Amino acid sequence: MNWIIALSIVLRLLGVGYSVLLLARTRDRRFGFLTLLFSFMTLRQVLTVQTATTGIEELPGLVVSALALLTVYYLSEYVTEEDELKTRLRTVNERLQAFGRRSNTPATPYSSPTPTALSSTQTRPSNRSLDTSGTK
Numbered sequence: 001m002n003w004i005i006a007l008s009i010v011l012r013l014l015g016v017g018y019s020v021l022l023l024a025r026t027r028d029r030r031f032g033f034l035t036l037l038f039s040f041m042t043l044r045q046v047l048t049v050q051t052a053t054t055g056i057e058e059l060p061g062l063v064v065s066a067l068a069l070l071t072v073y074y075l076s077e078y079v080t081e082e083d084e085l086k087t088r089l090r091t092v093n094e095r096l097q098a099f100g101r102r103s104n105t106p107a108t109p110y111s112s113p114t115p116t117a118l119s120s121t122q123t124r125p126s127n128r129s130l131d132t133s134g135t136k
Contacts, residue, residue, distance in 0.1 A: 004058045005049050011065035012042040018072045026079055034072065041068065 015038040023031040045061065 002049075002055065002058065004056070004062050005045060008058065008062040008065040009042060009045045009049075011062070011069050012038055012045055015065070015069045015072055016042060018069070018076070022072065022076050022079065031075075034075075038068065038072075041065070 016035060019031060019035040019038050023035055041064075045065075048058065048061070
């Protein structure tokens with residue numbers, strides 16, 4: 001067996017395993033297509049071993065195997081980042097709801113929990129503008 005084919009099969013088997021792990025972790029059916037893709041890619045390489053032409057012409061297949069495995073890795077990182085973001089958003093939402101219950105006002109996603117302070121470019125009305133006596 002050619003080392004290029006062997007390495008390609010190993011990478012594709014790793015891709016199948018990693019995509020199954022990703023599918024189980026996320027419970028998202030869409031990752032099932034990725035697992036199916038890797039399974040057929042692996043089957044194709046195994047069938048290639050049985051042919052007589054297993055030379056340097058299989059090098060692009062090895063590159064595809066490595067790139068596909070990297071794709072699964074980056075998808076896994078994306079899923080992890082998305083889970084962390086959901087956790088942070090859930091925590092912030094719970095804090096806003098708790099604040100809304102304490103202040104007896106419903107917390108909405110668009111309302112500010114505290115009044116905003118005046119920025120340095122805004123000015124407060126002066127006492128003179130409130131003076132109605134007509135004297136300066």
